[in-house]
Amino acid sequence: MHGQIAKYTAKLISDGSAQADQIAFAAQDDIIISAGKSTLAALSESILVRLNCLALVAAAPSLPFADFLIQRSAIHDHEIIPRDTETRTFLHDIPILRKTEMTFDPAVSISTLLGNRKGIVVEGIGIIAAGSLTVEQAYINWSSVFHSTYIKYLEDLLEYGFMFPGEEDAFNSFRNAILVPISTDGLEFRQGPLIEKQAILEEIARVGQYTVQRRLVDSFFGNISYSNENLIYISQTASSLDELPGCIDPVPFENSSTVGITASSELVAHRSIFETTGCRAILHGHPRFAVVMSMICSEKKSCQVTDCWKDCSKVRFLGNTPVVAGEIGAGGIARNVPPVIGITGSAVVYGHGVFSIGMTDFREAFQGLVDVENWCRAEYFRLIDESRKKV
Numbered sequence: 001m002h003g004q005i006a007k008y009t010a011k012l013i014s015d016g017s018a019q020a021d022q023i024a025f026a027a028q029d030d031i032i033i034s035a036g037k038s039t040l041a042a043l044s045e046s047i048l049v050r051l052n053c054l055a056l057v058a059a060a061p062s063l064p065f066a067d068f069l070i071q072r073s074a075i076h077d078h079e080i081i082p083r084d085t086e087t088r089t090f091l092h093d094i095p096i097l098r099k100t101e102m103t104f105d106p107a108v109s110i111s112t113l114l115g116n117r118k119g120i121v122v123e124g125i126g127i128i129a130a131g132s133l134t135v136e137q138a139y140i141n142w143s144s145v146f147h148s149t150y151i152k153y154l155e156d157l158l159e160y161g162f163m164f165p166g167e168e169d170a171f172n173s174f175r176n177a178i179l180v181p182i183s184t185d186g187l188e189f190r191q192g193p194l195i196e197k198q199a200i201l202e203e204i205a206r207v208g209q210y211t212v213q214r215r216l217v218d219s220f221f222g223n224i225s226y227s228n229e230n231l232i233y234i235s236q237t238a239s240s241l242d243e244l245p246g247c248i249d250p251v252p253f254e255n256s257s258t259v260g261i262t263a264s265s266e267l268v269a270h271r272s273i274f275e276t277t278g279c280r281a282i283l284h285g286h287p288r289f290a291v292v293m294s295m296i297c298s299e300k301k302s303c304q305v306t307d308c309w310k311d312c313s314k315v316r317f318l319g320n321t322p323v324v325a326g327e328i329g330a331g332g333i334a335r336n337v338p339p340v341i342g343i344t345g346s347a348v349v350y351g352h353g354v355f356s357i358g359m360t361d362f363r364e365a366f367q368g369l370v371d372v373e374n375w376c377r378a379e380y381f382r383l384i385d386e387s388r389k390k391v
Contacts, residue, residue: 192361
């Protein structure tokens with residue numbers, strides 16, 4: 001248990017999502033154990049004894065976006081409801097707890113709110129998330145909340161502008177000093193086509209690590225695959241892209257086996273993309289600015305569509321990259337992405353992320369993911385600067 005806590009503490013630091021000195025885990029072993037910031041560790045233990053779960057993480061995000069979202073919410077609001085796919089699929093909404101709403105014992109208020117949820121935002125403390133069975137689940141849920149609040153804040157900022165003292169300074173610091181540039185510099189890729197099974201497995205695992213290292217995914221989101229003759233090698237559902245050895249399924253292309261039962265939920269979409277484009281490599285990530293920009297639509301006020309994420313029939317564009325709606329799994333993504341992804345080799349799904357292809361290997365697919373995210377970053381900041389000029 002101590003090893004798991006150390007592992008996921010290190011992950012929160014390496015992925016840049018939490019403040020290194022403001023992280024604590026607690027877990028139920030023979031006894032409750034905890035590690036990290038002493039005050040947060042004590043709080044985590046006190047919360048965990050009140051919950052029916054195995055692990056808990058409390059950490060201050062590296063960015064103040066979650067606290068800003070609490071300040072922006074109406075006093076009677078008790079949750080944040082981001083529009084991204086991950087919130088809709090895994091979290092539904094994100095409960096918030098203000099300082100003024102906490103009892104004399106914060107653990108009581110927090111455990112009451114967290115009792116039937118995966119994660120919450122607590123003003124002045126940060127994000128607190130539970131794992132029902134493992135420390136990993138606590139980390140995944142924390143990371144999912146971080147991802148969703150990041151997306152929600154950037155989206156709201158574009159729509160409503162800066163509203164409180166300190167917001168603009170914090171955003172400028174984020175933009176100019178904290179945000180890490182994304183590129184393929186220093187990365188090595190095997191030249192395709194890849195034929196040998198071991199080479200394919202090793203390359204998938206390596207590129208999965210690159211995707212996490214370059215912060216093109218959060219939590220356990222994203223998937224990756226390679227097609228060779230009659231097999232699709234694809235990451236398993238709920239697998240972390242930086243821990244893929246042993247978590248890659250070889251699935252018959254014609255779906256004649258039950259092997260695919262543990263494969264990524266996007267297997268049907270991957271198979272259809274292979275069939276439509278003739279590519280060999282597919283990489284699906286959730287880069288944050290691409291997710292934000294996919295939900296920015298100039299027709300929103302006049303459009304009659306309510307559930308844009310699944311019912312919009314239009315193909316929009318971010319630069320040259322097509323944007324489509326679609327449900328995950330065998331839903332709209334499998335229908336809507338394959339016909340358009342061949343235009344530039346990449347496609348964005350509303351509120352969800354980017355699919356990118358390589359005709360023979362992952363170099364092209366990874367570069368496509370990077371290019372889309374960099375374009376979306378530049379366009380987002382252009383829109384922010386444009387809105388500032390209007391004030």
